Amino acid sequence: MAAACHRHGLHRSMGATGICWDNAGAESLWSTFKYEHYYRHVYATKAELVAAVDKWMHWYNTRRRHSAIGMISPIAYEHSLSAAATAA
Known part of the structure; x- marks a missing residue:
């Protein structure tokens, strides 16, 4: 598995075994x-x-609205962060 990931330029998770938060x-x-x-x-x-x-x-x-980010799409959320950073 490690060799296949390396061949395709992928980085594997580096968390400890049994830690569920890495891939949540x-x-x-x-x-x-x-x-x-x-x-x-x-x-x-x-x-x-x-x-x-x-x-x-x-x-x-x-297009899909996400409740965790105020019922907007992830793209709209990222744009709002960029706009806020530019305004600051």
Whole structure:
């Protein structure tokens, strides 16, 4: 696994074994994807699934409102932070 990650330029989590907080964000994201999209569709090919994930991720980041950040999209939230930093 380490060699495959290295070949693709990926950095592995460096947390201790059994520490769940390292991947909590990723686990939450994929749980949401599976609940909101994956279990509701059938994919004939891997390419179709990859395209569906890409489309859903774009929607998730640009359109889906998130309660943890004031019911706005992650992109809108990042833009608000940039605007606040520029104004300061």
